[in-house]
Amino acid sequence: DSGVTQTPKHLITATGQRVTLRCSPRSGDLSVYWYQQSLDQGLQFLIQYYNGEERAKGNILERFSAQQFPDLHSELNLSSLELGDSALYFCASSPGQGGQPQHFGDGTRLSIL
């Protein structure tokens, strides 16, 4: 058990809809990272938050946004969903800002119909 909790485990929705994925980091970890894993793109870094502030941004679409709350949990919001957004979305956490081993949740599998 990594200590990182992601909800929901599975999400099925339709194109054009909006969903929110939730992540609770491992106790004591201040950084939260979001990744998208798909068969064609592999594991893509989306965004990092450290202690409530955005730290790094990757290949995150404008339709996607995230935030980290004072209790350090994080939410990833995906809107105007397209078929190509179907993927596994992982949250990971680490104690500090950069370069450390990351602890991953088991992901949210998003299916767009």
Next chain:
Amino acid sequence: SQQGEEDPQALSIQEGENATMNCSYKTSINNLQWYRQNSGRGLVHLILIRSNEREKHSGRLRVTLDTSKKSSSLLITASRAADTASYFCATARGGSQGNLIFGKGTKLSVKP
């Protein structure tokens, strides 16, 4: 964009054999990490090697790093069926940006 490229993409061996996976990357790094992913699960950190290190061991795992060739290898000795998983290398640039850049992974199958 992918930083690392693992080789081979897939590897099938018998229990007890050694498995070697290679990873190449493109830019300068602070460290390189290897992760394991069992089917449908999250990634699990295996080992981290810093840019000033050449070799590191952890149990049955041995990692080497050659920064001049921008490459790393992961050796799993005396493999077990439970080692069946996908293995990813990930590079970290360090500093305040903590994100990892992952390769596409090697799918290892260990047959009993």
